Amino acid sequence: MLVRRRTDPSSQPISESVAPGNPYLGVMLPYTPLHHLLMAKLGFPVIATSGNLSEEPICTEAHDALTRLKDIADLFLTHNRPIARHLDDSIACVIMGREMLLRRARGYAPLPVHTKQPIAPCIAVGAHLKNAVAMPVGDRVFVSQHIGDLETPKAFEAFERVIADFQHLYDASLQKAACDLHPSYFSS
Numbered sequence: 001m002l003v004r005r006r007t008d009p010s011s012q013p014i015s016e017s018v019a020p021g022n023p024y025l026g027v028m029l030p031y032t033p034l035h036h037l038l039m040a041k042l043g044f045p046v047i048a049t050s051g052n053l054s055e056e057p058i059c060t061e062a063h064d065a066l067t068r069l070k071d072i073a074d075l076f077l078t079h080n081r082p083i084a085r086h087l088d089d090s091i092a093c094v095i096m097g098r099e100m101l102l103r104r105a106r107g108y109a110p111l112p113v114h115t116k117q118p119i120a121p122c123i124a125v126g127a128h129l130k131n132a133v134a135m136p137v138g139d140r141v142f143v144s145q146h147i148g149d150l151e152t153p154k155a156f157e158a159f160e161r162v163i164a165d166f167q168h169l170y171d172a173s174l175q176k177a178a179c180d181l182h183p184s185y186f187s188s
Helices: 033-042 062-068 153-169
Strands: 002-004 024-026 091-095 098-103 112-114 122-124 134-137 140-143 176-178
Touching: none
Parallel strands: 122 176
Antiparallel strands: 002 024, 091 098, 112 140, 122 134, 134 140
8 A cells, every 4th residue: 555655744754765756655564474473573664675676576586585685685584485476566545535556466466357258369468667468368358467667687587477377377379469569668
């Protein structure tokens, strides 16, 4: 959930180095038993990263995180369970009393959008920035999680992995692709 950063000098200040230049802060409540246990033990708010560098996908292996994030993270919480797919947290805000989804990810992807009639098998690969892919299965179109900007080789690898996962998950052989024809877009 996004909340506007307080500018009231009497409020507890949050360092400007947390989301610099952004008037909003993301607030996440503990959503797993482990989160609840950690937060109860600590007793104070924690600033956490989703486990990635800017413009790169989330690290899905502990050794990768320890290497790539060693200069930005003070502590690492790891486990021995494999992560099958990178998945950011969704971002939503409330506007005029209604939830507006700004980033479709955990809890919202891959949820389908229903269509009035079936659509031929294809894949829509999204833009170069703020990328996500979509694939119809009958009268439903499944939209992937937020992949991000395709600026780095790691991000492009994640993009290709999501497409392969979709084909496997929905047992699809794709005949066509829809893409932007911009010659510099990696998604094209």
